[in-house]
Amino acid sequence: MIRLEARPQPSAVMAYATPVLAVLLTMIFGGVLFAVLGKDPLQAITTIFWEPVFGEFAFFYRPQLLIKGAPLVLIAIGLALGFKAGIWNIGAEGQYIVGAICGAAAGLAFYPTESAFIFPLMVLAGAFGGWAWAMIPGVLKVKFGTNEILVSLMLVYVAEQLLASMSLGLLKNPEGFGFPGSRNLQQYASAHNAELIAGTGMHWGVVAALVAVIFAYALLARHRLGFAIRVTGEAPRAAKFGGVNPGRLILFCLGTSGLLAGLAGMFEVSGPAGQISIDFNVGYGFTAIIVAFLGRLNPLGIVAAGLLMALTYIGGDIAQSQLGLPAAAIQVFQGMLLFFLLALDVLTNYRVRFGSQEVA
Amino acid sequence: MTPLLALRGLTKAYPGVIANDAVTLEIAPGEIHALLGENGAGKSTLVKMIYGLVKPDSGTMQMRGADYVPTDPRAARSAGVGMVFQHFSLFDALSVAENIALGMETPPAMRALATQIRKVSETYGLPLSPDRTVGDLSAGERQRVEIIRCLLQDPKLLIMDEPTSVLTPQEVDILFETLRKLSAEGTAILYISHKLEEIRALCDAATILRGGKVVGTCIPRDTSARDMAELMVGSTLATPKAAAHNTGNVVLDVTGLSAPAPSAFGMALKDVTFQVRAGDVLGIGGVAGNGQDELLAALSGETPCAPGMVSFLGGDLSTIAPEARRGLGVLSAPEERLGHAAAPNMSLTENAMLTGAAREGLSVRGLLNWPKTRAFAERIIAEFDVRTPGPDNAARSLSGGNLQKFVIGREVLQRPEVLVVNQPTWGVDAAAAAAIRQSLLDLAAGGAAVVVISQDLDELMEISDRFAALNEGRLSAPRPTSELDVEQIGLMLGGAHGIEVAHV
Structure with a gap:
């Protein structure tokens, strides 16, 4: 018989080993899934994990790693701060959309003026948009005790409608022959988030993600606010006894994660995506939740997890086009990763014992 | 007379610590027996073995001369062992009767149960209305819920873990009256406490544990509290002393x-x-x-x-x-x-x-x-x-x-x-x-x-x-x-x- 025995202390080894185990289990069960779909599992797995980095067309896919990884990391860093404190912002996707809308709108307002001030202004607008969207669940939670999970999630759908409305209305390209979508910011030099080094995928969003990682790391390790976040997540009553103001902490965590998600949206719309359109958002805000947990809510871990998830995105695309795997299979594959990770988490606090039952 | 419960050489080891080392103990029917010891002396492990929560590594238990091997608390209860824990396991939002029903194997219909609760509570001087919500009860009243829950199963041995830590002195007196009445009717009580004066007032015999071993037995009435304390601790006790001091502003x-x-x-x-x-x-x-x-x-x-x-x-x-x-x-x-x-x-x-x-x-x-x-x-x-x-x-x-x-x-x-x-x-x-x-x-x-x-x-x-x-x-x-x-x-x-x- 198998049973779980509580560890006196959380295991440090397991905390680092479980993400690796989860990736391995995902490969095994993902392989089974692909085999059932009639594909060669080994080929599918290598297509997803090997092709983008070392394959024939790696020169094309490698920059994609940064382009897809940066928004994931940027959003996940913000989410991790909240998750550590037990504040569950599930609506990063909505904050990402609103950040993109605000950023793009700020740039387009000056079209076609060229100025060095436009891009920084767009950055501020994008950050503000995401922050403001996240403050809605924040203020409602602090004032009325609403559940931030529900409110932030529902606001994603509101943001999607807003996005559609903007693409068809206020931000529609007047010279776009009636097609939905805004002007392409890639063709507006002052507002374009161009590659900083050509051919690397390195844009301002990558820089912002790295800054956010360093900032979050220092905050959690060395700052009082980071300590407050950790204590609140571990023992809310102890945190309150220690002097943490729970309301302020909720607003800080939701605000910061919204701000970073808004930034991610702004860098995306002004760079890789180029324009506000109905299908602008591709689920980065939700995938970032997986990234945050896969990275153990640890800033450095999130960088690794963000790159890994970016890899499955790119590899998934290749597998779709080359092997004809359905898109849903790739999503199941990504979902498995979170599933195994959360399931294996139990090993951090418990050890598995084989043998007869004995209650202590 | 055959003892109600006899423990012989009970041993239980956990990784790195021997919680109970060849503990031998006898309780006669109707006896109020104190189990004394500091935290970590092995009192909890011992009563958990009696209540079927922990299996001993070696040693035997006999109930009225017959082998007693409880595999789980249910077996212990059906053998006539009841236990009132130090920490209550009650649901604040439910009524007294509902809480009691939750702890029974086959609860009778609510109305019949309410009648039983009233009867037991009157017999033993533990007034308690079955309809009240537990969240509104005082700690002393909550304890009564736990005690009545045990008494409804008509136990031969009642184990009480630190029962007085939440009671006022007057409530303690009432509890003791109840326990004495139970004892007079033949129910044995195993009473765990480290309040020595209470034990001297209530108990017929005491077994003192230290480091998992029985280090002594005594008749509490004839032993001073200080002597019992020193047996428990294994050394002489320093009483805290206030230095002479003046109060200021x-x-x-x-x-x-x-x-x-x-x-x-x-x-x-x-x-x-x-x-x-x-x-x-x-x-x-x-x-x-x-x-x-x-x-x-x-x-x-x-x-x-x-x-x-x-x-x-x-x-x-x-x-x-x-x-x-x-x-x-x-x-x-x-x-x-x-x-x-x-x-x-x-x-x-x-x-x-x-x-x-x-x-x-x-x-x-x-x-x-x-x-x-x-x-x-x-x-x-x-x-x-x-x-x-x-x-x-x-x-x-x-x-x-x-x-x-x-x-x-x-x-x-x-x-x-x-x-x-x-x-x-x-x-x-x-x-x-x-x-x-x-x-x-x-x-x-x-x-x-x-x-x-x-x-x-x-x-x-x-x-x-x-x-x-x-x-x-x-x-x-x-x-x-x-x-x-x-x-x-x-x-x-x-x-x-x-x-x-x-x-x-």
Whole structure:
């Protein structure tokens, strides 16, 4: 018989080993899934994990790693701060959309003026948009005790409608022959988030993600606010006894994660995506939740997890086009990763014992 | 006469520790048998084996001459063993009858059960209405629910784990009447406690455990409390002594403190007024749930109160946040060690940061100084004799007594002007409790104002200069402890809450 025995202390080894185990289990069960779909599992797995980095067309896919990884990391860093404190912002996707809308709108307002001030202004607008969207669940939670999970999630759908409305209305390209979508910011030099080094995928969003990682790391390790976040997540009553103001902490965590998600949206719309359109958002805000947990809510871990998830995105695309795997299979594959990770988490606090039952 | 229960050579080892080492014990029918020992002496393991929660490694148990091998609590109950735990397992939102039904294998229909509950409660002088919601009951009444739950199964042996820790002296008297009546009817009682005077008043025999071994048996009536205590501890006990000290100016002034109940099952504070001078130890007694947690929260700053209610050295403290209060020198230690006074999964170093940041200079402009915090944690561990491999261990890995020493030490070493503690020695063994009490007395001797909130009246009588009782959120006027005896204190605590002694 198998049973779980509580560890006196959380295991440090397991905390680092479980993400690796989860990736391995995902490969095994993902392989089974692909085999059932009639594909060669080994080929599918290598297509997803090997092709983008070392394959024939790696020169094309490698920059994609940064382009897809940066928004994931940027959003996940913000989410991790909240998750550590037990504040569950599930609506990063909505904050990402609103950040993109605000950023793009700020740039387009000056079209076609060229100025060095436009891009920084767009950055501020994008950050503000995401922050403001996240403050809605924040203020409602602090004032009325609403559940931030529900409110932030529902606001994603509101943001999607807003996005559609903007693409068809206020931000529609007047010279776009009636097609939905805004002007392409890639063709507006002052507002374009161009590659900083050509051919690397390195844009301002990558820089912002790295800054956010360093900032979050220092905050959690060395700052009082980071300590407050950790204590609140571990023992809310102890945190309150220690002097943490729970309301302020909720607003800080939701605000910061919204701000970073808004930034991610702004860098995306002004760079890789180029324009506000109905299908602008591709689920980065939700995938970032997986990234945050896969990275153990640890800033450095999130960088690794963000790159890994970016890899499955790119590899998934290749597998779709080359092997004809359905898109849903790739999503199941990504979902498995979170599933195994959360399931294996139990090993951090418990050890598995084989043998007869004995209650202590 | 065959003993009701005979334990022979019971041994149970856990990795690294032998919890019970060849324990032999006999209980006759109708006997009230005390099981004495410090925390960690093996009392809990022993009764868990009797109640079928733990399987012994070796040794035998016999019930009325027949082999008794309980595989689980259900088997123990059907063999006639009932147990009342120290921590109640009751649902606040359910009624008394519903709670009792939940603990039964085959509960009868609600109406029949209610009749049974009324009958048992009248027979044993434990008045209790089956329809009341448990959340509204006092601790003493909740205990009655647990006892009645056991009595409904008609036990031959009733195990009681620290039953009086939550009762007023008058309630204790009533409980003892009930237990004596049960004993007279032939029910044996295994009574676990470390309150020696109670054992002397109640029990027919006592077995003393230390380090998992039986170190002695005695007839409590004929043995002095001090002798029993020294058997338990295995050495002579140092009684905490207050050094001669003078009281100074009023440091903490609480005037008309009122606050609404923080939750549905909390207690509102009503017009609480007291003053504490430098060098003064004010003891606040009361049965659990009468506003102790709320009073501590108001003094620590966790719950803000209206301006003018709490002042420190003449300055208004009422609206100042916990962190700023600590900066001024007003410190506190709440009752609940894990989850309130300390974060269970965090290391002792991190827990030292929790309250030490401001006053020990562990955080400068928001930046945390971890090496200095670690040194502070190590100082607490050394000076308060906290048994742990080191400051990197999680708080939850410490035993209750050791963590309590850490929590109290953390506040005492910050040289407070005012220290408020709630249940400073709850669940702590005698030696550690004496050390904690001594540190509180030393603190007062050094000129601090100390407020000790406790349910342990012996403790309050021992260390406090003045005593006040908290009852239903109201505080009585403090009186010098030397003028009071236990009877008067019991009346101050609200007497027996209008319940009566068993009609034998």
